[in-house]
Amino acid sequence: MPELPEVEVIARGLRKSIMGKEVSAVKLARRDMLWSPCRDFVRIIKGSTIASIGRKGKYLLLRLDNEYTLLIHLGMTGQFWLSHHSEAIAPHTHLIVRIKDSDDELRLRDPRRFGGIALLKTSAEMLHPRLARVGPDPFEMDAEEFARRLSGSASAIKAVMLKQDVVSGLGNIYVDESLWAARIHPLSPASRIRKDRLRALHRLLLEILERSIAFGGSSISDFVSHLGSPGYFQNEHRVYGKSGQPCQRCNRKMVKLNVAGRGTTVCNSCQRPPAGKAK
Numbered sequence: 001m002p003e004l005p006e007v008e009v010i011a012r013g014l015r016k017s018i019m020g021k022e023v024s025a026v027k028l029a030r031r032d033m034l035w036s037p038c039r040d041f042v043r044i045i046k047g048s049t050i051a052s053i054g055r056k057g058k059y060l061l062l063r064l065d066n067e068y069t070l071l072i073h074l075g076m077t078g079q080f081w082l083s084h085h086s087e088a089i090a091p092h093t094h095l096i097v098r099i100k101d102s103d104d105e106l107r108l109r110d111p112r113r114f115g116g117i118a119l120l121k122t123s124a125e126m127l128h129p130r131l132a133r134v135g136p137d138p139f140e141m142d143a144e145e146f147a148r149r150l151s152g153s154a155s156a157i158k159a160v161m162l163k164q165d166v167v168s169g170l171g172n173i174y175v176d177e178s179l180w181a182a183r184i185h186p187l188s189p190a191s192r193i194r195k196d197r198l199r200a201l202h203r204l205l206l207e208i209l210e211r212s213i214a215f216g217g218s219s220i221s222d223f224v225s226h227l228g229s230p231g232y233f234q235n236e237h238r239v240y241g242k243s244g245q246p247c248q249r250c251n252r253k254m255v256k257l258n259v260a261g262r263g264t265t266v267c268n269s270c271q272r273p274p275a276g277k278a279k
């Protein structure tokens with residue numbers, strides 16, 4: 001599932017390639033990809049110019065010069081990339097946005113359809129129910145603010161980090177990777193972790209997210225960049241999806257747990273389990 005770095009890779013790529021360009025045609029193949037009905041969807045977007053491209057948590061925002069914003073979420077399997085118009089259209093391509101005076105078109109493909117699209121008034125975009133509860137991402141807060149937000153909950157630290165209203169943009173990959181880097185067990189109650197350790201977690205998290213963006217994100221199954229190419233950060237993962245393998249720090253075997261309903265890989269030697277929690 002695309003997380004902050006993957007959505008950021010697409011946002012940065014599209015900023016370089018389509019910002020300031022006009023939309024010459026729009027095709028919405030599946031209206032049920034729209035989170036709220038919008039009869040004039042095609043008419044509003046066609047002929048507009050892409051004024052800016054933003055990201056809020058895991059959401060992509062294409063702001064048009066007509067005061068509308070096209071909001072896109074890639075769900076589990078979404079891909080949003082620039083394709084040459086002559087390329088065959090892959091199954092599950094739900095939206096095509098043709099760019100004027102260019103051979104390229106933006107295609108949104110999402111086989112499992114956990115993602116979605118909305119067209120919003122730019123002036124009220126943050127009031128949309130999908131965005132209203134999205135908190136700041138780790139880049140938008142300092143270590144102190146990060147520690148304060150996380151320590152407000154007695155739930156397992158991993159569960160708190162996944163809450164998009166507490167800190168946005170994170171999913172299974174970057175939570176597991178950063179907790180391992182900070183030697184914090186995912187089941188540790190967030191409110192019981194010392195503030196200096198939470199500040200260190202913030203620093204390590206930023207490093208991991210920045211490195212992932214530099215590597216073009218993690219392509220576990222479906223993720224591709226704005227150019228349709230995979231990222232390479234999956235080759236840099238230390239823990240995610242590596243249960244049963246030796247820990248790269250202490251060489252003990254890493255194990256899989258279920259935390260907050262999510263498969264979680266942990267090194268019980270480097271990441272000491274909280275008292276009373278099964279290993």
Ligand SMILES: [Zn+2]
Pocket residue numbers: 247248249250251252267268269270271
């Ligand atoms: Zn270890």
